[in-house]
Amino acid sequence: MARFLCRCGEILSNSEVPSGIELRVYTDREWEQIASSDSVDPLLIPFPKYEVWRCPKCERIYVFEEGNQSAIKVYKLEE
Ligand SMILES: [Zn+2]
Incomplete structure (x- = not known):
């Protein structure tokens, strides 16, 4: 379980299962x-x-790497 403050101010948490916050994204490989x-x-x-x-409010996407507490990539919705 983890919590994270989105840049828009929304608090994201994956404590609820399924959370709808955490996405399972695999590369094709x-x-x-x-x-x-x-x-x-x-x-x-x-x-x-x-x-x-993914933040449900602003739809920003945060990518985390194992062993790294802060996001390695942040994507903001353009349109
Ligand atoms: Zn947000």
Whole structure:
């Protein structure tokens, strides 16, 4: 469980499961490796390399890397 203050002022939290805040984003290459392995059980599918959060208020996207508390990328909606 984690909390994060969005730049718009909204407090984001993934404590509610499913939260709707945290997105599971895999690169096509990552997904190919998972799909071609023997772990086809949905409970055994590994988490993606990056943790991605989306603010429901301003729709900013934050990308986190394992072991890094602050976002490595922040995307703001243009249109
Ligand atoms: Zn926001």
